[in-house]
Amino acid sequence: MTSPRTMTPDLDRATSAAPRRLVILGSTGSIGTQALDVVERATDLARPESDAQHPPFEVLALAAGAGNLELLARQAVRFRVAAVGTSGTADDAARLGELLADAARAASSPVPEVLYGERAATELAAWDGADLVLNGITGSIGLAPTLAALGAGHRVALANKESLIAGGPLVTAAAAGTGLTNALIPVDSEHSAIAQALCSGTAAEVERLVLTASGGPFRGMSRAQLAHVTPEQALRHPTWDMGAMVTTNSATMVNKALEVLEASLLFDVPLDRIDVTVHPQSVVHSMVQFVDGSTLAQASPPDMRLPI
Missing domain, CATH: 3.40.50.720 (NAD(P)-binding Rossmann-like Domain)
Structure with missing residues (x-):
């Protein structure tokens, strides 16, 4: 790690x-x-x-x-x-x-x-x-x-x-x-958050990484409803202002899958020790769980200028 x-x-x-x-x-x-x-x-x-x-x-x-x-x-x-x-x-x-x-x-x-x-x-x-x-x-x-x-x-x-x-x-x-x-x-806001949380502990003390996901514009829809969604709907992200490709990938959750892989590579954490939890407000960006049972979360408004 x-x-x-x-x-x-x-x-x-x-x-x-x-x-x-x-x-x-x-x-x-x-x-x-x-x-x-x-x-x-x-x-x-x-x-x-x-x-x-x-x-x-x-x-x-x-x-x-x-x-x-x-x-x-x-x-x-x-x-x-x-x-x-x-x-x-x-x-x-x-x-x-x-x-x-x-x-x-x-x-x-x-x-x-x-x-x-x-x-x-x-x-x-x-x-x-x-x-x-x-x-x-x-x-x-x-x-x-x-x-x-x-x-x-x-x-x-x-x-x-x-x-x-x-x-x-x-x-x-x-x-x-x-x-x-x-x-x-x-x-990325999630990985910047993990990096900041890791400043409070050593690599050997980390138990799990937890990335958050807003759920995108289709959160809560049934399988039948998802069959009729449009690209225009996919581009209306509820919390983040991003480019078209990332916004679309966020709506399909493909972007979150990529972020899990990115976290594994950046922090040398096995995939089975990385979780994703839905957090519609996009205020908490990621969390680090330590072996002593404590959890550190990084929170900020959903504005990409902050991690930049």
Whole structure:
């Protein structure tokens, strides 16, 4: 099992005068946009009374698909990144370049370097000088960027559970190979909650992990009712604001199955010692049961910006 200490923040780095340098993959998606909101809010909070010469964060690079190039260009110029990547075609890259030039001209900002194609995110994940790579890509296509970031010695804030599940020992071995004590930092609310609860005990003291599930929009429906549900209903999650794929997977409970696998891999806990309990309010995100009979639960409002 992962030691509780491996999931604690790097406090020396976090409180130093130099900014924490970030690469954000999937910046136009739900995780990416909320992460940039956290960066912006943290910068605003640090500004009024701080005499530090630097903001708390510096965004070095962004990557996203080609579905919202306008937003990607605005993000890149707003955060003055050095490079921006899209998984799209050469035509998409050309269009992105035009949008960047226009936005940069209006903001009197430099135009970042543009990367494109299926390896754009992977190249940016290994970007020199990064302290942390947030992988908010959806799906197993996030595996290569995760491995690239770890291979470059970067810490990875992992919202892309599919890369850990698909890569399994490849990812855990790459994390161990960095020599960092917290190379993989979980961003999913359930796994972030477990990591925080583990700070209060040693690995040998853990009896079980308990993940919570809201039950989604179909909780309480009969088998006959479930036969007639629609995709539109699946996208109306009662408590969480997430991307379309994760929201749909949450409605079918597939996402919870993936989270159980993720917890087993992250914390080295056998599957038969991981439980799931339905908690419609989504306030308690996970619990850790210790061998002495005590249970620690992590609770917070259902807002992904908190685990981010």
